[in-house]
Amino acid sequence: MKNPSTVIVNRISIEKSDFVVLPGGYVNQNEDVEAAMERIVSESTGLEKILFKQFAVFGGANRSFGNNLVHHKVFKTASEKAMLKWLSKRFVSICYLALVDYSKIKLKPTQFMDTAAWLPINQVKKLAMDHADIVKSAHDSLLKEMPYAPIASNLLPARFTLPELQALVESILNRTIDRPNFRRKILSTGMIAKVGVDSSNKRRPADLYSFKHGRNTSLIDEYKFGF
Amino acid sequence: MKNPSTVIVNRISIEKSDFVVLPGGYVNQNEDVEAAMERIVSESTGLEKILFKQFAVFGGANRSFGNNLVHHKVFKTASEKAMLKWLSKRFVSICYLALVDYSKIKLKPTQFMDTAAWLPINQVKKLAMDHADIVKSAHDSLLKEMPYAPIASNLLPARFTLPELQALVESILNRTIDRPNFRRKILSTGMIAKVGVDSSNKRRPADLYSFKHGRNTSLIDEYKFGF
DNA sequence: TTTTTTTGAGTCAATATGACTCAAAATTAA
DNA sequence: TTAATTTTGAGTCATATTGACTCAAAAAAA
Numbered sequence: 350m351k352n353p354s355t356v357i358v359n360r361i362s363i364e365k366s367d368f369v370v371l372p373g374g375y376v377n378q379n380e381d382v383e384a385a386m387e388r389i390v391s392e393s394t395g396l397e398k399i400l401f402k403q404f405a406v407f408g409g410a411n412r413s414f415g416n417n418l419v420h421h422k423v424f425k426t427a428s429e430k431a432m433l434k435w436l437s438k439r440f441v442s443i444c445y446l447a448l449v450d451y452s453k454i455k456l457k458p459t460q461f462m463d464t465a466a467w468l469p470i471n472q473v474k475k476l477a478m479d480h481a482d483i484v485k486s487a488h489d490s491l492l493k494e495m496p497y498a499p500i501a502s503n504l505l506p507a508r509f510t511l512p513e514l515q516a517l518v519e520s521i522l523n524r525t526i527d528r529p530n531f532r533r534k535i536l537s538t539g540m541i542a543k544v545g546v547d548s549s550n551k552r553r554p555a556d557l558y559s560f561k562h563g564r565n566t567s568l569i570d571e572y573k574f575g576f
Numbered sequence: 577m578k579n580p581s582t583v584i585v586n587r588i589s590i591e592k593s594d595f596v597v598l599p600g601g602y603v604n605q606n607e608d609v610e611a612a613m614e615r616i617v618s619e620s621t622g623l624e625k626i627l628f629k630q631f632a633v634f635g636g637a638n639r640s641f642g643n644n645l646v647h648h649k650v651f652k653t654a655s656e657k658a659m660l661k662w663l664s665k666r667f668v669s670i671c672y673l674a675l676v677d678y679s680k681i682k683l684k685p686t687q688f689m690d691t692a693a694w695l696p697i698n699q700v701k702k703l704a705m706d707h708a709d710i711v712k713s714a715h716d717s718l719l720k721e722m723p724y725a726p727i728a729s730n731l732l733p734a735r736f737t738l739p740e741l742q743a744l745v746e747s748i749l750n751r752t753i754d755r756p757n758f759r760r761k762i763l764s765t766g767m768i769a770k771v772g773v774d775s776s777n778k779r780r781p782a783d784l785y786s787f788k789h790g791r792n793t794s795l796i797d798e799y800k801f802g803f
Numbered sequence: 804t805t806t807t808t809t810t811g812a813g814t815c816a817a818t819a820t821g822a823c824t825c826a827a828a829a830t831t832a833a
Numbered sequence: 834t835t836a837a838t839t840t841t842g843a844g845t846c847a848t849a850t851t852g853a854c855t856c857a858a859a860a861a862a863a
Contacts, residue, residue, distance in 0.1 A: 408609025
């Protein structure tokens, strides 16, 4: 991973007001909350059937983009007025996260959002409302979830090498890992199985692995804490 | 803990239809989601300022108590008709859990709920809609959160003995723990500090401890997984 | 006074971890 | 063609942690 610390953002422009926000949208009356999330993600990224985690709900009474708006501005077009009304609502955000390979994604604007782009995670302070807090919360949750769930599997092909897996984990944990120790631990869990050899270019051929279907992917001995 | 595996439930009776449900209610337009939860909990239990965890959102498009209703029944009173309308809505539930000492709680009925009672966890199948799934989800989340967060602190007095803490953890994990090993691990984390001696009845006096304020209460070395 | 119960402290083998070295397989350079 | 370089797989070893114990101290009960 060259630079995995990047999030998808949308830009909304009204008059002189400019918002950079995380992708989001409404849940329809007769729609699963999860289906709504998948619809919105699909609209913006084309991604389907990837692994998400619902990590937080932001439900403060005063959560609105109205505070970011310049209220005395004149909003001319009907579209702008509708957008203004939308932005002034009180939002309850049910937040999901997913890890994806951004090199394989073609971002598109959506119904409510003008442009879509990748924002380096060290620039999240530019985000409107409390969206920087949401990113922070997502990252915390991701680290906490790491030892249990293979959310990272969105980032790996069906067959991958141990060095590939290690590079991924290193980028999530943001630290280097001793290669022999990583290999020892991962293999000892039995969560992956050798399925072939990487015959591609590079140097010495690496063994190819796959996650064992339906198998426990926990990195820590569940519910054991040293007692 | 004699029998900690118990949840609070409300019973709703309309005509011959009978629902046993988890406590719940609406979020008002200008109310924090969290404040609403606290209000509902307070109404039903009188509990204030306890530690909660928001663990899941249940948002299926067909989540309604309408499916549990006998539709051809005649609902006579205005109250019953209002209740019927309420029960037939599509619900999105933002779910919170807390661990409490049920021996100290006096349950009260609320605006929407007729009676309040404790239901042993092995009888959750009696719950209406998907509330049994919610309880299951809460338990899973609780176990996953165990090594990190002191949600259990609701169950302990400000000053407690190590055997008391151990009994609590044993009841949550539903297994016995070796006493010397538990003591060694807990003390090695430095999350609690000795604050006195238990001079009460019983046998040999036990040391009293308190959680160190603002201290990390993680039982596992964060973000270390054997590599 | 003796026994029983409960709590605090310690031992020790087995296991897991952290920090390494070394060799094999392929590419690249000489 | 050979040597150096890079990447991957395998192994070593001291240290730290864990799991299963024993033992003694303090208080109540016999």
